[in-house]
Amino acid sequence: MASGVKPRVKVPKTAAAGETITIKTLISHKMESGQRKDSDGNPIPRSIINRFTTDFNGENVVDVALEPAISTNPYFQFDAVVPEAGDFKFTWYDDDGSVYEETKSIKIG
Amino acid sequence: MNRPQTLTRAIAFAAAACVAAGANAEPDTDQLVVNEEIEMITEAAAPAHTENLSTVYSGWRFRADETQALQMDDFENPAMIFVEAAAEVWNTADGTKGNSCASCHEDVESLRGVRAVYPKWNEAAGEVRTLEMQINDCRENQMGADKWKYTGGDMTNMTALISSVSRGMPVNVAIDGPAQSMWEQGKELYYTRTGQLELSCANCHEDSYGMMIRADHLSQGQINGFPTYRLKNTKLNSVHARFKGCVRDTRAETFKPGSADFVALELYVASRGNGLSVEGPSVRN
Amino acid sequence: MELTRRKLLAIGASTFAIASITGASAYASLTDDAIAALTGGAEAGEGAITITAPEIAENGNTVPVAVDAPGAVAITLFADGNPTPGVATFKFGPLSASRSAATRIRLATTQNVVAVAKMEDGSFQMAKANVKVTIGGCGG
Numbered sequence: 152m153a154s155g156v157k158p159r160v161k162v163p164k165t166a167a168a169g170e171t172i173t174i175k176t177l178i179s180h181k182m183e184s185g186q187r188k189d190s191d192g193n194p195i196p197r198s199i200i201n202r203f204t205t206d207f208n209g210e211n212v213v214d215v216a217l218e219p220a221i222s223t224n225p226y227f228q229f230d231a232v233v234p235e236a237g238d239f240k241f242t243w244y245d246d247d248g249s250v251y252e253e254t255k256s257i258k259i260g
Numbered sequence: 261m262n263r264p265q266t267l268t269r270a271i272a273f274a275a276a277a278c279v280a281a282g283a284n285a286e287p288d289t290d291q292l293v294v295n296e297e298i299e300m301i302t303e304a305a306a307p308a309h310t311e312n313l314s315t316v317y318s319g320w321r322f323r324a325d326e327t328q329a330l331q332m333d334d335f336e337n338p339a340m341i342f343v344e345a346a347a348e349v350w351n352t353a354d355g356t357k358g359n360s361c362a363s364c365h366e367d368v369e370s371l372r373g374v375r376a377v378y379p380k381w382n383e384a385a386g387e388v389r390t391l392e393m394q395i396n397d398c399r400e401n402q403m404g405a406d407k408w409k410y411t412g413g414d415m416t417n418m419t420a421l422i423s424s425v426s427r428g429m430p431v432n433v434a435i436d437g438p439a440q441s442m443w444e445q446g447k448e449l450y451y452t453r454t455g456q457l458e459l460s461c462a463n464c465h466e467d468s469y470g471m472m473i474r475a476d477h478l479s480q481g482q483i484n485g486f487p488t489y490r491l492k493n494t495k496l497n498s499v500h501a502r503f504k505g506c507v508r509d510t511r512a513e514t515f516k517p518g519s520a521d522f523v524a525l526e527l528y529v530a531s532r533g534n535g536l537s538v539e540g541p542s543v544r545n
Numbered sequence: 546m547e548l549t550r551r552k553l554l555a556i557g558a559s560t561f562a563i564a565s566i567t568g569a570s571a572y573a574s575l576t577d578d579a580i581a582a583l584t585g586g587a588e589a590g591e592g593a594i595t596i597t598a599p600e601i602a603e604n605g606n607t608v609p610v611a612v613d614a615p616g617a618v619a620i621t622l623f624a625d626g627n628p629t630p631g632v633a634t635f636k637f638g639p640l641s642a643s644r645s646a647a648t649r650i651r652l653a654t655t656q657n658v659v660a661v662a663k664m665e666d667g668s669f670q671m672a673k674a675n676v677k678v679t680i681g682g683c684g685g
Contacts, residue, residue, distance in 0.1 A: 155413075157345060161335045171642040179341050184651070186628060211638025213646070218631040220624055220651045222607045223494035224338050228647040231640050324603040338607075475601070475679030491604035492681075509682075545603050545681060 156180050160241055162255040166233040174205065174212075175228045178243050178251060184219035200225055202244040208237035233257055286470045287321035287479075292539075295334055298428040304535030309435060312466055318536050319479040319488075319544055322470075327491065330543040339420055339489035339541035342413075342496050346421035349414065355405025364402060368425055375419075375426035376538050379527045381439040388442045390523055391419050392498070410518040411501040420487045420496055423540035431484050431538060433530045442520075446528025449521060455510030461529075476545065481506075482533040483526070485542030492545060499526050573657075576625035580661055580671075583621055589661060589671035594620070596660040598674040605652045605678040613645035614662035614670060620646065621663075626656025652678045 161175040178200065185197030199219055205212040212231045231239070236259045243251040292300040302318035310316065320328060334340045350361045350368055365371060379390045385397070392415055396407040408415040435443040453460045464473065465481030472478065487496045500517035503525060507514040515521045580589075594614035602608040612620050612635070622632035635646045644662075652658070655677045662670045 155345070157341060159335075159341045159344065175335050177335070177338065177341055179345075206638075207640050210640050212640040213638060214636040215646075216634040216636075218629065218633060220627055220629070220632040222649040222651050224341065226338070226647075226649045228611075229635070229645065230642040232642045234640070324599065324601065326599045326609050327603045330609075473682050476681030478682075491607040494606055 156243075156245070156249070156251055158241060158243065158251055158253040160239075160253050160255055162239055162257060165258045165260040168233070168235060168259050170233055171230050172233055172257075173228065173230050174239070175226070176203070176205075176241055176253075177224060177226050178203075179224050180243075180245075182219065182221060182223045182225060186219065198246050200243045200245055203227060204242045205229075205231070206240045206242075207231060207233070208235070212239075233259070235259060287317045290321065290325075290328060292318070292320055292328070292332065294332055294427065300428060300537040300539055301430060302536065302539075304430075307531065307534045310532045312462075313480070313532075316482065316533055316536060317469075317480055318533075318539060319482055319485050320539060320542060322477040322479040323543075323545060324477075327543060327545065331539070337489070337541070337543055338494070339487075339496055339543065340424075342417045342489075343421045343424050343541060346417035349418065350421065355399065355403035357402070357404040359403045361398070364398075368421055371422050372425045373429060375423040375540065376429045376432055378433065379439075379523060379530060380434060381437065383438075388439050388523055388527055390499075390526055391422060392500075392518070393523070395419070395422075411498045411504075413496075416487050416496045416498045416501075419498065420541040423487065423538060426538040427540070428537050430535050431530060431533045433527060433534060435527070435531045439527060442524045443527050443531065445521075446524035446526070449525045450528055453510075454507060455512030457510045459510045461506070461525075480532075481529065482536060483529050484533045484536040485539040485544065487540055488542045488544045490544055496541060499529075572627060572630060573625045576623045576630040576659060579623060579630045580659065583661055583663075584669045587669055589669040591671060593664070594660055594662045594670040594672045596658060596672040596674045598658050598676050600675075601677045601679060602652060603679070604681070605654070607649050608652050608658075608676060608678075609647065609649050610658055610674075611645065611647035612660045612662075612672075613643065614660075614664070615644055616665055617644040617662040617670070618665055619663045620644070621661045622650070623659040623661070624650065624652055624656055625659060626654045627652065632658070652676055654678050 156179060158178045163172050166172050180200050183195055183198040187195045189195055197219060199217060201217050203215040203217060213229050215227060217225060236257060239255045241253045292302050294300065302321050304316050306313040306316045320331060330336050353360045375391065379388050382389045392410050395418055399405040400407055450461045461481060464478055469478050469480045483499050486499045490497050500522045503522050504514045504517055597611040614620055619634060619636045621634040623630045624632050632650050633648060637644050657673045657675050659673050664670060
């Protein structure tokens, strides 16, 4: 498990049924690209978040495949249709096998 | 490494020429409001003791539109995730006395106004203290906890948290009374040329602000925005870490973070920004 | 990242010479291959996809980029001057609204960011933005 990895997401608390909302996500992760060398000249192995998904009540909103060219502390902004009240589930997959999750609920109102 | 005198001078001249030859681009006229709520003063009349400037500008005003936008919203600002991490540490007991920061200070909002007046003279300790020094004093004596590394992640995250609750308030460090001799020491450092490039802070940040150094828009080197998330290293940077880098860039033996020299310099540089709003944690190049 | 950029620039200096002659980014052919692999060699149209990126990136480490392709099933981003061209692929699910996304990317040098969208009817759309990546200050 990479250390100090912390997700952060911004989802409105309420929406009208069928409304489109903007979602912003960030996760603190070094995104070691595999291009850097250490002080002895040895390549530092790649270690990144390689996939990010967002689902709402089990249905997919977006599925992102990340390469090392995504900056440290990967940031994504996208939108979603909110058909009903429910939970957004955010999942980040790390090269090292770790999985990080965050859930945000939204009400209709 | 000993270079012949003439070569050193040639380099210094070339460096100065690079700076001078760049386009003279004044800071932009953009306004900074964070979260549509915190109005920031990014331009003020220069304090009386800053004789060679008429106006002081925040570093925010020298950055590209995209960089500026990153600071205008607490979600867009990548530094804020580290402020959140520090908020968790704030509430976590650490050390032999079983205290957390919250045990004495309750909510971090109670420290509103603190960042704006630091570095400052501490009567009981008989010294000028930076925020980092004060935090370590609290940890050691009130919490019985290990001191944090001066420029380490834990410390810089915490200074970012404490700074964030003072955002919008004008910087107002005291330069008189018991702090005066340290302030004068800092002023002397500011104007002393160092390194193989023989550059002082003033050469770039007072004489040449607004010009381009290579493709960088030179700022006045104000620290009202510290700690700052630099795009260059994608992390929070403390004042002394930045000073260390700047001195190293003149090709000099740099000073140590936490040293009296840097504390003096921080007090002086902070005072040059008296009147600008606390922006930390900000976003810079 | 400092070491990487300097090293890349040193390597880039030699490839730049070649690139200047051919008028293309150093890794452009790798990107062309990657795009061809994605589209199966099909021609990509223009006009139904937009890409937003700064003209001059203040720092190549963190460059904000946005893409928008109404009706797209997926959008793939490439950087034709990076050592490996792939940046990200956004696959839009049933609850995606506008088929758009924004992110922050690393660009090793001045280059084109290329966005290729796969549309619902199986066709492809492409847009490019040239981003100048600068070297700042005294290197500090």
